[in-house]
Amino acid sequence: MKSVLIAASFAVLAAALPQDAYVTRLTTKLTKTPRPTTTSCSITICADYINSCGMGYGGCYPACPGLPTPTFTPPPCPTTKPSKTTSKKPCQTICVDAVNECGIKYGGCYCSEEPFPYTKPPCPSTVRTTTKPTPTPTGPRKCGGLLGLQCNKGEICIDDPKSPCGIAVDCLGICVVEQFCGGFAGFPCKTKGDVCIDDPRDDCNPKTGGADCGGLCVPGAWV
Incomplete structure (x- = not known):
């Protein structure tokens, strides 16, 4: 009974209030606060x-x-158009290896569209003469020794003046043409540049009083 009276009281109060105030209160009560939006x-x-x-x-x-x-x-268009760059057309390369009448080489590589750029070199005014070097005299032919080396025909084997030992003890000797020199009359050698040495085949030694000992001619470079 008491609840019925309370409900009736609220109804009477609502009827006594203005209609727009009642709507405003209901609207305010039911409006939800919007969530904040993110900035990102x-x-x-x-x-x-x-x-x-x-x-x-x-x-x-x-x-x-x-x-x-x-x-x-x-953006606005430019007032002047950029100039187009023109590339040079590639040309064929020609390589020339030439020789003039004196045997001098000249030439090289160049573009086929260009004239030949190389000039033939002139010949030298004076011809150089090449002198052959004087051959160095070779040493004497060796002979004797343990191998028993033989000399050519017309030559004899004697002791080498530069060697401390002779052919008698199996040392190597030298081959010379038998040409007598020296002696009591002092016969000279016939070939220019030859010298007269003591003949090692005899027992005569000019160093021990043999003034008339005979000798043999050998080239001076061999002594």
Whole structure:
């Protein structure tokens, strides 16, 4: 009974209040506070445009709902057109190896569209003469020894004046043409540059009083 009276009292109170005030209170009570929106955006769109002159323009911008979409203005076209660079057409390369009448070589490589750039060198006015070097006299032919080396026909084997031992103890000797020199009359050698040495085949020694000992002619370079 008491609850029925309380409900009737609320109904009477509601009827006594103005109609618009009652609606305002109900609206205020039922309105929800909106949640704060975040300022960061994880969606990005990049726009690339090309104007009438082929120049690129545009940019990137955040594309979340509620954010404005930017506009991009095309750049103006240049007033002067860039000059085109012309590349030279490659030419065929020719290589020439030439020789003049004196045997001097000349030439090289050049472009086939160009004239021959190399000039034939002149011949020297004086011809150089090459002198043959004087042959160095060779040593005497060796003979004797343990191998029993023989001399050529017309030569004899004697002890080498530069050797401390002779052919009698199996040392090597030298081959000479038998040409007598010296003696009591002092016969000279006939060939220029030859010297007269003591004949090692006899027992006569000019160093021990044999003034008339005979000798043999050998080249001076052998002594």
